[in-house]
Amino acid sequence: MNGSFSQSILHPAASIKMKIEDLLKRYQWEQIPNTNGRFTLSQAEPSRTITELLGSAEIEVKQYPSAHQQELIFVVELEDGGLISYQRKDASFIHTLNSQNMFKRKQWELGIISYSPRGVPDDTSQES
Structure with a gap:
């Protein structure tokens, strides 16, 4: 983990499975420009906590410090990718x-995982 500190803030429940498609259907997402397989929650959506977004307090959420002292990073692994949320000072x-591929790549960029995703092909599947 490149010296990153991880803290699980919710307890995982093995019976709860969630996929990217579940969240794509539930909320309005916008594809991040110039990316394949990365979306951000639309600003038209009301502000939501991670628990509200997931609809469950039974899914494991890992917390990491950010290079920006004014924010925290939260990571949720899904069956086919993951959710990365940034909590700001406010x-x-x-x-x-x-x-899946973009989730690993972004975690590497943030210093959360230590292996390089180079050689991992860009995700060409488009969920909508």
Whole structure:
């Protein structure tokens, strides 16, 4: 983890499975420009906490420090990718939904995982 500190803030429940498609259908997401497989929650959506977004307090959420002292990073692994959320100083969130390859790549960029995703092909599947 490149020296990153992780803290699980919710307890996982093995019976709860969630996919990217579940969240794409539930809320309005916008594809992040110049990316394949990365989405951000539309600003038209009301501000939501991670628990509200997931609809469950039974899904494991890992917390990491950010390089920006004014924010925290929260990571949720889904069956086919993951959610990365950034909590700002004012307690607002920016939520990003990522395909499996983009999820790994972004975690590496943030210093959360230590292996390089180079050689991992860009995700060409488009969820809508």
